[in-house]
Amino acid sequence: MNEGLVVFVRSIIAFFSLLIFTRIIGKEQISQLTFFDYVLGITIGSIAASLTTDLSSRAWPHWVGLITWAALGYLMEIVTLKWRYASKVLEGEPVIVIMNGKIMEKALKKAKYRISDILELMRNQGVFDPNEVDFAIIESNGRLSILKKAEHLPVTRKDMNIPAQNTGISTELVYDGILIEENLRQLNKDKDWLMSELKAHGINSISEVFLVTLNPEGSIYIDKYDDHITKVTDIGDYKGPF
Amino acid sequence: MRRFLVISIPLATIILFLAVMLSGNYLKLPLGKNDDIPGLIEVLIKDIQDEQWDKVSQKAEELNQAWEKVVFRVQFSAERNEINNFYIALARLQGAIIEKDRSSAIMELKEAYEHWSQLSN
Numbered sequence: 001m002n003e004g005l006v007v008f009v010r011s012i013i014a015f016f017s018l019l020i021f022t023r024i025i026g027k028e029q030i031s032q033l034t035f036f037d038y039v040l041g042i043t044i045g046s047i048a049a050s051l052t053t054d055l056s057s058r059a060w061p062h063w064v065g066l067i068t069w070a071a072l073g074y075l076m077e078i079v080t081l082k083w084r085y086a087s088k089v090l091e092g093e094p095v096i097v098i099m100n101g102k103i104m105e106k107a108l109k110k111a112k113y114r115i116s117d118i119l120e121l122m123r124n125q126g127v128f129d130p131n132e133v134d135f136a137i138i139e140s141n142g143r144l145s146i147l148k149k150a151e152h153l154p155v156t157r158k159d160m161n162i163p164a165q166n167t168g169i170s171t172e173l174v175y176d177g178i179l180i181e182e183n184l185r186q187l188n189k190d191k192d193w194l195m196s197e198l199k200a201h202g203i204n205s206i207s208e209v210f211l212v213t214l215n216p217e218g219s220i221y222i223d224k225y226d227d228h229i230t231k232v233t234d235i236g237d238y239k240g241p242f
Numbered sequence: 243m244r245r246f247l248v249i250s251i252p253l254a255t256i257i258l259f260l261a262v263m264l265s266g267n268y269l270k271l272p273l274g275k276n277d278d279i280p281g282l283i284e285v286l287i288k289d290i291q292d293e294q295w296d297k298v299s300q301k302a303e304e305l306n307q308a309w310e311k312v313v314f315r316v317q318f319s320a321e322r323n324e325i326n327n328f329y330i331a332l333a334r335l336q337g338a339i340i341e342k343d344r345s346s347a348i349m350e351l352k353e354a355y356e357h358w359s360q361l362s363n
Contacts, residue, residue, distance in 0.1 A: 002317065016259070017256070059262075059319065
């Protein structure tokens with residue numbers, strides 16, 4: 001029995017099983033994970049680790065544990081998606097901790113948060129004075145959402161009656177020196193148009209550019225491989241290995 | 243086609259993994275020449291009862307070789323504990339054969355059989 005080879009094969013089984021299961025159950029971003037999702041992830045990872053290296057027992061029971069946890073996680077996701085009541089019980093619900101500028105002490109106690117935690121979360125959001133806050137809500141993922149009082153909200157173009165145009169999302173036309181023709185077609189442009197734009201910027205070949213993007217308003221961004229920057233700003237505060 | 247591949251590749255992968263993990267129960271059975279563990283144990287018990295110690299030594303060596311073949315096949319699906327315990331039973335059997343100790347030899351063979359039957363089970 002070659003232990004190294006067995007661990008190698010078991011690693012492949014655990015790795016790809018985990019990949020497949022997490023692709024099925026894990027649609028949420030890490031930042032949106034609830035505490036239970038977090039625990040679920042750790043447990044599944046731990047089972048996969050013992051599936052890989054615990055040679056004293058067969059791979060099969062570990063794998064059954066892995067798929068059972070993954071299936072239950074998926075089931076919970078379906079239940080919370082289809083049944084709002086269950087979602088509130090299982091994932092919790094947002095708690096208003098500051099209402100009309102007043103701290104809700106009972107809600108804080110129920111959510112098991114100290115006021116110092118709330119002040120810290122407020123500072124994380126750039127709010128240093130509780131006077132500025134109209135509403136603060138602890139979301140079910142533990143993050144704090146803040147609605148500032150009207151007098152502390154920034155002025156918008158609408159407030160000033162300044163007309164604004166939508167800029168839209170930029171699309172990549174050249175990525176790492178390679179032309180993406182599909183995106184060009186989507187924007188009703190062709191290669192000749194792109195070459196004339198590049199020539200206007202003193203570029204003769206697509207292979208000279210690292211990135212070209214175009215937004216729906218027609219604004220083009222071009223970055224060449226050769227940046228012609230002689231002195232690069234170093235933001236490091238001490239001399240490191242590189 | 244793309245959708246088919248997105249579903250079929252993970253599905254085929256899982257089926258392959260299941261086959262690797264559950265193949266031990268089949269792979270421990272005699273599949274070729276000189277790899278019949280329960281058959282050899284049975285013959286050994288009979289020879290020990292008849293006290294034919296020369297034949298017993300030869301068959302014990304065959305059992306060793308058969309076990310090496312089986313371990314090679316079941317290593318990805320079996321638990322290391324059962325494999326180790328079988329090796330220990332074989333070592334003890336060798337000692338019992340040297341001492342021509344009938345009861346110990348049969349005890350070790352019975353234990354070895356139990357480890358074989360529990361393998362990947």
